[in-house]
Amino acid sequence: MSRIQLTLIQIDNYGPWTVTPAPRREVDLQTLQSRLYADLSQLIGNRRGYVFFTRFDNMIAVTNGLDLDDHALIQESIRNRYPISVSMSIASGDSPKTTLSKASSRLQQTGSAQDKHRTEQLCGTPLDADDWAADDVHIAHFDVNSATAEYTDSLDAFSTFIRIEQGYAELMKHFYEAHDGLSFFVGGDNVIAVSKPLSTSTYESILDHIKSTVNLELKVGLGTGPTAQDAGMAAKEALEECRHHEKDVARETIAEEGY
């Protein structure tokens, strides 16, 4: 099964803020954005969720296990410590693609991302915390085969970055269009995706697609669990199995008793 809960997190009226009254120094914006993301990682991660930086002003989180109060407290904690505030929109469903689409529509209905009067929206309804299942969340953790030897240690740093980036751009588009999954670059040569349950052969076809379109060889560890934390850690262990046994796809399940 698959019953994923996603939260779209949007900095309120961020664009105008960055240039009012005059353009703010880029180093401060970068510091603000990356620390906000780090704090959300901790606030959501301590509740067994995952958040991805995406565009930094719009972030996407897997929030199975977080209820409305958790979301409200996170909004409050950000407002208490940053010069900006965030809106959040929650949705759940079996397909990450349609779930995020629901969350996006709900937030859009409350006003524009650049409407200065639309602040700290909290919309949507989380899953009932008592009604979870060990196979609610499916995470796929991709990385590039021999990335250090073939790229980092061999090409110049930007050429390597171009290769990784072209691979990610193709993977995020293909996985979304062909299989409803959401893929996020998380640094190094790593991409983490949330998806519906998919067969091993489907993942093999995804790896083939990436190899044939952008000539990049990936492997992937698959994990399932009641929360992003559980599924994500299972996926990491599956990826270790790929590494140690030269597999392209491996799968692990962690059936946590609850959260």
Next chain:
Amino acid sequence: MSRIQLTLIQIDNYGPWTVTPAPRREVDLQTLQSRLYADLSQLIGNRRGYVFFTRFDNMIAVTNGLDLDDHALIQESIRNRYPISVSMSIASGDSPKTTLSKASSRLQQTGSAQDKHRTEQLCGTPLDADDWAADDVHIAHFDVNSATAEYTDSLDAFSTFIRIEQGYAELMKHFYEAHDGLSFFVGGDNVIAVSKPLSTSTYESILDHIKSTVNLELKVGLGTGPTAQDAGMAAKEALEECRHHEKDVARETIAEEGY
């Protein structure tokens, strides 16, 4: 003219560290990476440089104005506050592409990114601090026309992200291959590039290329200055000029007396 100084910053032996003795929790890795980047933004930004997160384990910085002691102090400060250390390789030249290539080779010659005995390398020679020019650094700041109205407020969040990401993937590749420039996504719908001095019509052709290949309409502000901070702020002001006067390309020069 153009005399750019670049520093390649690489976390030492990071990949193995993330899975030793077992895979570390992703939320902690994300927090570590984004805070390290925030700290480097401040450490380098307070010396008038720019750093880009790139792959997070390999970051690229524009460091005109920073000497060897500055670099060594930054390495020391990271080592004093993080469980990891960083190596740095400095190079300078008129082309960002060939300059980064030099910096990459130098670092690669000291050993593999995953060699646990190759730590805290500091290679290369910075520009003489007394020998700077007001047109040493050229920065281009791109953003997407009507991004909020046409994308963020209209499409679902991942479709918007796909559009931005495809645009960035094409821009970073094209700018590098056709004009030796290094482009970095910096959040929202913004890309900041370091380049040689290029004509306005060259930038128009780049915008045309992006429009025709990935159907994304960009505008760009161009800035020149003795440091990344100066050139970057000029580029931001030029981008404001684009916004307020509906231009595709605008240019500003800040001739700072020194740094």
Next chain:
Amino acid sequence: MSRIQLTLIQIDNYGPWTVTPAPRREVDLQTLQSRLYADLSQLIGNRRGYVFFTRFDNMIAVTNGLDLDDHALIQESIRNRYPISVSMSIASGDSPKTTLSKASSRLQQTGSAQDKHRTEQLCGTPLDADDWAADDVHIAHFDVNSATAEYTDSLDAFSTFIRIEQGYAELMKHFYEAHDGLSFFVGGDNVIAVSKPLSTSTYESILDHIKSTVNLELKVGLGTGPTAQDAGMAAKEALEECRHHEKDVARETIAEEGY
């Protein structure tokens, strides 16, 4: 009633680390210490506990509601993001004084704070999470009457600081020796204390003692709850009541249904 759970948090072998191989830069130590404290505030605060910076290398936390797994995860999160690790010792009881004494002994029995082989100890047994009461935790929040008008805006900054500091030094000693309570300076003119349940007249006698010994007039808000977060917020609201109704002592109870 009163059934407080305290955790002593100690940086492992910190003193030697700060001077090995040579004294580390003070700004980095200050950054490390204050960020570690900020992170512990969030890690513990997100689980409804409070942590006080105390000596920074030895911190004291009120951890009602946190079980062994929570403590272990916090240790792991610190180790994943800092160049140092922490040991923790948990104890519970009705008197903060004897409870902290128990926690201290347990940690001391595992070795010296400067034994480099004694790392990441986790000792003691938390309260059963199912066995909590609405009056487990008692918090007193003190501040100085008219601190801004009489001190900050009138005296020079160090003279004000001396006044606040003498007041705190007397309060922390007196409260501990006379009533078994643990008081912590938390910034500005604020002191937060954990205590056994004490009568209003006892608090009046404490305020009298401070006034007569160091000539500082305090007021205090008292809060009770199942966790530090609940009791602490009740105490803050009680302190607001003091402010608005010119009382010296006020009391609030928040009876949360659970945590």
Next chain:
Amino acid sequence: MSRIQLTLIQIDNYGPWTVTPAPRREVDLQTLQSRLYADLSQLIGNRRGYVFFTRFDNMIAVTNGLDLDDHALIQESIRNRYPISVSMSIASGDSPKTTLSKASSRLQQTGSAQDKHRTEQLCGTPLDADDWAADDVHIAHFDVNSATAEYTDSLDAFSTFIRIEQGYAELMKHFYEAHDGLSFFVGGDNVIAVSKPLSTSTYESILDHIKSTVNLELKVGLGTGPTAQDAGMAAKEALEECRHHEKDVARETIAEEGY
């Protein structure tokens, strides 16, 4: 000689902000305060200054080497990243006591710390950056003899804290009243003081005073330099000399060529 430049840093209208519209969660305030201090440590430390947390809402910095632009940039950087802003008042002189007094008066003349219209003041005039001397700044770094063996490993954690705190309260008052120095607890068993040049026998008398009044045995390393960073590092090295040669007072001078 002694020509110290001090900056008083005050969070604007902080008290009211912490309780508007209702008391904010203590964990967020603690996180905000300690991170603000960490950021100021880096912003000032990267310019060779020292900042002490003092009361957190009022901080005191030694800023020899920082000009008005540096101060303005730090104010801007804080405003760009925090929900609060800071005012700063600069003064210089040969006595830390009278210098801080001047800085305090100047800031007080601009309005109350709780006046919501008095924000981001920047008053006073820094020393001329070209007119520095190698003996401008004098730092004394105190610690407690055998603190780990006699206190941390032997007493309970709060009793140790009481001993350290009583010692600090006496030292900060005595040093200020008798010798015009400003002493700051910096964690562990460490106190860092800025002072006029004082003889070794004066320091011996200070240690005697602390021993006789609060029964705490200290030692002290003395450092001199053109900036806080230089003098502070010299003081640390002098303290190491005390440790290794069982001295009570030792002295080091670092004569940096400039900053």
